[in-house]
Amino acid sequence: MKLYYSPGACSLSPHIALHESGLAFEAVPAPTKTHQLPDGTDYYTINPLGYVPLLELDNGERLREGPAIVQYIADQAAGKNLAPANGTMARYRLQEWLTFIGTELHKGFSPLFNPAMPAEAKTIASDRLLSRLKWLDGELKGKTYLLGENFSVADGYLFTVTNWASKVGVDISGLANLAAYRARVAARPGVQAALKAEGLA
Structure with a gap:
């Protein structure tokens, strides 16, 4: 998984969730001022809305919106109790x-x-x-x-x-x-x- 984040922005929330989960991930800085990734890629080509966070899954699917992302993370690490069971x-x-x-x-x-x-x-x-x-x-x-x-x-x-x-x-x-x-x-x-x-x- 890849988390696109900007330091101190709302993307810190899924960044915390990932560290709490113990799941393997790569954190990629996507500064909200420049929208340019460390390798020179224009972040708008990854998220046309231009904001963080964005979580890219291993299969290439992308999830936007912090509340959706953190629930996805929690559900991938059910043993960590980062979210109660679905349906409860x-x-x-x-x-x-x-x-x-x-x-x-x-x-x-x-x-x-x-x-x-x-x-x-x-x-x-x-x-x-x-x-x-x-x-x-x-x-x-x-x-x-x-x-x-x-x-x-x-x-x-x-x-x-x-x-x-x-x-x-x-x-x-x-x-x-x-x-x-x-x-x-x-x-x-x-x-x-x-x-x-x-x-x-």
Whole structure:
């Protein structure tokens, strides 16, 4: 398998999942600014949408979209318990979290990275995002991870997007449950390995 990623972007989530899974893979940098791979290939020839992550399977098939990719990875390494079994309520809870992280948090950060976004719009986006993060902080009370005691691919995704808070001036320092959770996730060897591979450790 090949994972196309850009350091610190949302592709860190499947990068974490791959390190946690123990599956063999190759990580290929696909910088979001240049869209040029290390061998000179134009990344748009691999993903016409131009963004990361993209997972290329050994048979040449390609998967886009982080939440789909991390569930595929989890299902290839069933013994690692990175996702509950398909068809169970626990699996739907995982999908519920992946959707919330993707639509309410990940997309919530997007306007804050846009230099063309007016200051007033950024304030509105930041306030909305912080309200979601405060709700999340309450949901994490008494939990080790999002689904309870077991680390899942949703945790890698949440860790990835909450890493962006300091980069865009969203102050999450007062969210004690989230801070403790982030420290637990960051301490995992698989997470450390992914951070190191992307030059973020």
